Amino acid sequence: MTERIRSIIRFGLIERTEHFLLLLSFTILAITGLVQKFPENGLSLAIIRGLGGIETTRTIHHISAIVLILASIFHIFYVGYKIYVLKRPMSMLPSLKDVQDAWGLFKYNVGLSDQRPAMDRYNFGEKIEYFAVIWGNLVMIFTGYMLWNPILTTRILPGEFIPAAKMAHGYEAILAVLSILIWHAYHVHLKHFNKSMFTGKIDVEEMEEEHPLELEKLEKGVWPPPLPPAKQRWRKAIIYLPVTGIIAIFLLTTTYYYFTEHTAITTLPPRPVEEAYVPANPPELPTATPAPDLAEKIPKQVVWGEPPQPMPVQSHLVDEARADCQACHGPYTYISPAPLDHAEYANDGCTDCHLPAKEVSQR
Amino acid sequence: MMIKDQRLMIKALAKKWGGSFALIINYQSLLLALLLAVGLMAAIVLPTYAQGGDENRPSNDQCLVCHAEPGLEMTLPSNEVLPLTIDADALDASAHGIHADEEVRCVDCHNDMSGYPHADFPDVDYRTWQLKMSLVCGNCHEDQALDRQDSVHARLIAAGKFEAASCADCHGSHDVQWADPEKHEVDRMQMAEACGQCHSTILDDYKQSIHGQETMKGNKDTPTCSNCHPAHKIQDPRSAEFRLKSPELCGDCHADKELMSQYDVSTDVFDTYVSDFHGTTVEIFEATEPGHYTNKAVCSDCHGAHKILPPTDENSSVISANLVKTCQRCHPDANESFTKSWLGHYRPDWKHYPLVAAVQWFYYLVIPAALGFFAIFVSTDAFRTMKNKGRKRGKSAQKEGAKKRGGENHD
Numbered sequence: 001m002t003e004r005i006r007s008i009i010r011f012g013l014i015e016r017t018e019h020f021l022l023l024l025s026f027t028i029l030a031i032t033g034l035v036q037k038f039p040e041n042g043l044s045l046a047i048i049r050g051l052g053g054i055e056t057t058r059t060i061h062h063i064s065a066i067v068l069i070l071a072s073i074f075h076i077f078y079v080g081y082k083i084y085v086l087k088r089p090m091s092m093l094p095s096l097k098d099v100q101d102a103w104g105l106f107k108y109n110v111g112l113s114d115q116r117p118a119m120d121r122y123n124f125g126e127k128i129e130y131f132a133v134i135w136g137n138l139v140m141i142f143t144g145y146m147l148w149n150p151i152l153t154t155r156i157l158p159g160e161f162i163p164a165a166k167m168a169h170g171y172e173a174i175l176a177v178l179s180i181l182i183w184h185a186y187h188v189h190l191k192h193f194n195k196s197m198f199t200g201k202i203d204v205e206e207m208e209e210e211h212p213l214e215l216e217k218l219e220k221g222v223w224p225p226p227l228p229p230a231k232q233r234w235r236k237a238i239i240y241l242p243v244t245g246i247i248a249i250f251l252l253t254t255t256y257y258y259f260t261e262h263t264a265i266t267t268l269p270p271r272p273v274e275e276a277y278v279p280a281n282p283p284e285l286p287t288a289t290p291a292p293d294l295a296e297k298i299p300k301q302v303v304w305g306e307p308p309q310p311m312p313v314q315s316h317l318v319d320e321a322r323a324d325c326q327a328c329h330g331p332y333t334y335i336s337p338a339p340l341d342h343a344e345y346a347n348d349g350c351t352d353c354h355l356p357a358k359e360v361s362q363r
Numbered sequence: 364m365m366i367k368d369q370r371l372m373i374k375a376l377a378k379k380w381g382g383s384f385a386l387i388i389n390y391q392s393l394l395l396a397l398l399l400a401v402g403l404m405a406a407i408v409l410p411t412y413a414q415g416g417d418e419n420r421p422s423n424d425q426c427l428v429c430h431a432e433p434g435l436e437m438t439l440p441s442n443e444v445l446p447l448t449i450d451a452d453a454l455d456a457s458a459h460g461i462h463a464d465e466e467v468r469c470v471d472c473h474n475d476m477s478g479y480p481h482a483d484f485p486d487v488d489y490r491t492w493q494l495k496m497s498l499v500c501g502n503c504h505e506d507q508a509l510d511r512q513d514s515v516h517a518r519l520i521a522a523g524k525f526e527a528a529s530c531a532d533c534h535g536s537h538d539v540q541w542a543d544p545e546k547h548e549v550d551r552m553q554m555a556e557a558c559g560q561c562h563s564t565i566l567d568d569y570k571q572s573i574h575g576q577e578t579m580k581g582n583k584d585t586p587t588c589s590n591c592h593p594a595h596k597i598q599d600p601r602s603a604e605f606r607l608k609s610p611e612l613c614g615d616c617h618a619d620k621e622l623m624s625q626y627d628v629s630t631d632v633f634d635t636y637v638s639d640f641h642g643t644t645v646e647i648f649e650a651t652e653p654g655h656y657t658n659k660a661v662c663s664d665c666h667g668a669h670k671i672l673p674p675t676d677e678n679s680s681v682i683s684a685n686l687v688k689t690c691q692r693c694h695p696d697a698n699e700s701f702t703k704s705w706l707g708h709y710r711p712d713w714k715h716y717p718l719v720a721a722v723q724w725f726y727y728l729v730i731p732a733a734l735g736f737f738a739i740f741v742s743t744d745a746f747r748t749m750k751n752k753g754r755k756r757g758k759s760a761q762k763e764g765a766k767k768r769g770g771e772n773h774d
Contacts, residue, residue: 039646109740111747155698159702160703160716160719161718168725174730175729175730191748278565
């Protein structure tokens with residue numbers, strides 16, 4: 001018996017590069033997106049802070065989105081090229097056999113069957129994942145486009161599409177991340193660590209379990225089917241490349257417009273020009289109460305700092321106040337207090353010695 | 364040793380001369396006497412009345428003997444005429460008057476008055492003197508005075524704009540009124556009028572707003588100026604911090620179910636704002652970069668700040684007829700359809716937003732269905748894989764056991 005092959009080339013450099021770009025952009029998009037979906041979470045805020053604020057986080061999200069879009073556009077043309085020009089079989093297409101395989105594997109897993117269904121190059125689990133990525137990318141790219149360019153979108157579509165797109169973008173993100181964490185992580189990380197997307201190679205043991213039909217065809221030498229002759233390939237490429245080139249230019253232009261819309265002003269929203277300080281009445285000093293007749297008799301001006309006049313009492317404003325001199329000038333008061341030896345004197349006696357100025361002059 | 368000797372000597376002398384041993388001089392008692400003398404002189408020469416409770420400080424009546432007299436005034440060094448007549452009735456009726464918790468006398472505030480004749484009036488103009496006097500308020504109202512130090516008014520005054528408000532501009536001086544609505548019957552519109560002395564155009568706007576209209580009717584739930592711009596620590600409303608915090612300020616009342624139920628106003632406004640793009644961003648900014656000016660709309664950008672009209676009013680900036688203009692202030696290229704992308708503070712339901720509700724329900728069904736499928740499949744597959752591994756291990760163990768046994772037999 002000839003020595004069996006130990007490992008097989010499963011993915012070429014282009015597939016692996018595509019996967020790497022997808023892996024990178026998806027992870028960054030998921031992190032920078034989920035923190036915006038759950039902004040009240042402490043971890044989200046910590047990540048936003050770590051990335052340098054929400055505006056930077058959004059810029060990172062946008063750049064990753066562009067990478068994802070470019071990778072998706074490239075993938076469409078690459079798959080088209082492989083099918084149309086290189087005549088590769090469409091082994092990723094779902095078929096009735098996938099449903100049978102899924103059911104068969106489920107029965108085998110729960111013990112209803114002893115036979116593990118034999119699967120081809122892409123088993124149903126991988127097909128689910130591939131089409132989930134296509135669906136997810138379509139939803140995310142289109143809703144993301146709407147959210148990024150709401151002005152342009154609402155010129156074409158009713159305004160309600162924007163909140164609907166936001167709703168879809170958020171929920172689809174949760175669906176995508178959880179699918180990756182459950183389905184993808186289980187099959188290629190937990191069950192056994194499948195490195196073929198990075199090394200390109202797969203072990204025969206793994207092939208026996210996951211892709212026995214492909215292994216069988218490989219060993220028989222009927223797989224992969226031979227390339228068409230070079231002449232035929234050239235003829236097809238001459239048609240394919242210009243046509244796809246035009247479509248590519250159109251798609252890339254659209255992508256460019258992705259990040260050129262001027263959605264909102266970048267400065268603070270304008271406020272009505274409001275002068276805050278507009279005094280109702282220009283602040284004036286309170287006007288003095290108009291003085292009654294008495295005012296004519298008494299001096300209006302108080303001269304600050306006038307030295308105390310012991311005798312006679314020169315300026316005294318209030319005639320009535322004289323009735324109780326000691327209310328102000330008692331020995332324990334503060335307004336020109338009387339000497340301590342006056343403590344015993346009765347109020348009536350004050351005017352014996354102290355007289356108002358005009359009375360002094362009369363005497 | 365020496366001190367001891369001195370003390371003994373003093374005692375001996377005291378016995379000899381009775382009580383007059385104080386004449387004996389040693390350096391300690393000299394120092395003490397000096398200090399006492401200085402203290403006593405200071406007490407006599409510089410009477411201070413700042414502390415309430417000193418019963419000897421002049422009563423208001425003593426001051427009013429002169430200052431109740433009509434027509435009393437003085438010319439300041441700046442040639443401004445300062446009336447000196449005090450309305451005794453207003454003083455009695457004021458918060459510092461006869462109903463005050465503690466007796467407040469003229470000299471408690473005018474603590475630079477040391478008897479009559481009064482000290483020279485400082486060589487300042489009226490406003491400077493007024494600002495200087497406002498420092499006195501903090502002697503009793505310490506918390507408010509401290510709060511005020513960071514206020515926008517205090518900052519403006521510090522920057523030389525003396526027209527910015529200080530205590531007496533809002534509270535009055537001799538007719539100072541109670542200002543705590545929780546403790547006293549306060550005319551809330553009068554409080555707004557106090558701000559309107561300087562901010563007259565804003566007061567006019569406020570009076571036209573739904574808040575102002577209700578306040579003028581005597582409603583106590585509606586905000587006046589100080590509910591949003593807390594009186595003493597009033598912040599610059601143009602600051603980034605104020606802008607970022609402002610939605611929460613509105614939310615304090617507008618998310619209060621009990622309060623809003625009386626007026627049939629939706630309490631969803633805050634949550635729906637926060638769950639939308641503008642609100643989410645503003646909340647993130649507040650949490651991560653509170654000093655950052657964000658151009659994302661806050662409540663007042665659409666509703667206005669002072670002239671807030673009910674959304675049913677035909678002049679309201681947020682009624683659908685005017686909405687496109689309002690949106691265009693930030694989104695210059697917005698059209699009529701763009702305005703419909705805002706859910707108007709509604710939660711998306713089938714009635715108002717069928718498309719959004721449909722998307723929501725699609726995912727309510729698809730997410731559990733897809734994840735349920737994945738979970739069932741993954742768990743059964745994991746179960747089978749573990750079982751297979753266990754069986755393999757069992758088989759190889761049996762084989763090894765058989766080999767060993769075979770080997771023993773061979774021996």
